[in-house]
Amino acid sequence: MDRTVLITGADRGLGLGLAGLLLSQGWHVLAGQYLPAWPELTGLLQQYPQRLNLFPLDVASMESVQTAACSLANQVERLDVLINNAGVNSPTNERSIREGLDYADMHRLYDINALGPLRVVEAFLPILDRGGMKRLCFVSSEAGSIGRMTRTAWQPYCMSKAALNMGIQILFNRLHPEGYTFRVYHPGWVRSYMGGQKNNQADLEPEQAAAYAIPFFLNDLENEDHLSLIDYQGQTWPW
Numbered sequence: 001m002d003r004t005v006l007i008t009g010a011d012r013g014l015g016l017g018l019a020g021l022l023l024s025q026g027w028h029v030l031a032g033q034y035l036p037a038w039p040e041l042t043g044l045l046q047q048y049p050q051r052l053n054l055f056p057l058d059v060a061s062m063e064s065v066q067t068a069a070c071s072l073a074n075q076v077e078r079l080d081v082l083i084n085n086a087g088v089n090s091p092t093n094e095r096s097i098r099e100g101l102d103y104a105d106m107h108r109l110y111d112i113n114a115l116g117p118l119r120v121v122e123a124f125l126p127i128l129d130r131g132g133m134k135r136l137c138f139v140s141s142e143a144g145s146i147g148r149m150t151r152t153a154w155q156p157y158c159m160s161k162a163a164l165n166m167g168i169q170i171l172f173n174r175l176h177p178e179g180y181t182f183r184v185y186h187p188g189w190v191r192s193y194m195g196g197q198k199n200n201q202a203d204l205e206p207e208q209a210a211a212y213a214i215p216f217f218l219n220d221l222e223n224e225d226h227l228s229l230i231d232y233q234g235q236t237w238p239w
């Protein structure tokens, strides 16, 4: 039977790159769709009708996440790998404490970037328990590293990713003894849609970024007993 992976925020950017590459490698892909009008996932469905399931998923809504988990529990036997990729940036990141911070947007980013992956893990654990790999992957960011933070603004995004990292460590403490393995990842600067439009100034096309990420997500590590934030070049970042 094909191995099965679930990807959140798979409509475009890195998530779409991961979906396309994993399908080409023979995986069964469950792709969370946040933007039903965006055409590329539908194109992949025409190419891989047997191995791609599209389903609506808003990681900010427990109802949406639970509805997806209930529906997929009846459609797939098991889930081997979960990739928590969905994330957002803030249009008011550039405001420093001198300009006044946007607290409403900080709440929004915390809800999506930090709490979203926890909702998804919680709802999909029963299906993951049935899988062989028990691998939980999280797309975090260098922006969540307190140890190397030099920015003078960007609280909304950076604080949400630092909170995500803490949430992952606590999940690791609880689930690693049950056989779960974890990946926490900074994908590099990707030409994705975080600013609303494709950012062609960035370093990596989403397909390139996906090609860096997949071996890290799927291959076993020498030491699975320790959690680290690793970037696309294999460098470790401090928490």
Ligand SMILES: NC(=O)c1ccc[n+]([C@@H]2O[C@H](COP(=O)([O-])OP(=O)(O)OC[C@H]3O[C@@H](n4cnc5c(N)ncnc54)[C@H](OP(=O)(O)O)[C@@H]3O)[C@@H](O)[C@H]2O)c1
Residues within 6 Å of the ligand: 008, 009, 010, 011, 012, 013, 014, 015, 032, 034, 035, 057, 058, 059, 060, 084, 085, 086, 087, 088, 112, 139, 140, 141, 142, 186, 187, 188, 189, 190, 191, 192, 193, 194, 195, 202
């Ligand atoms: N791009 C970079 O340089 C970079 C660097 C470090 C880390 N990352 C991380 O990489 C991950 C992927 O981002 P990306 O760069 O590929 O950006 P992207 O192109 O914006 O892709 C993220 C996807 O998640 C979707 N999404 C937004 N809110 C969601 C929600 N509530 N539920 C489910 N999906 C939702 C987005 O939809 P919308 O387009 O409608 O928002 C989009 O389709 C994110 O976690 C991001 O923080 C990116």
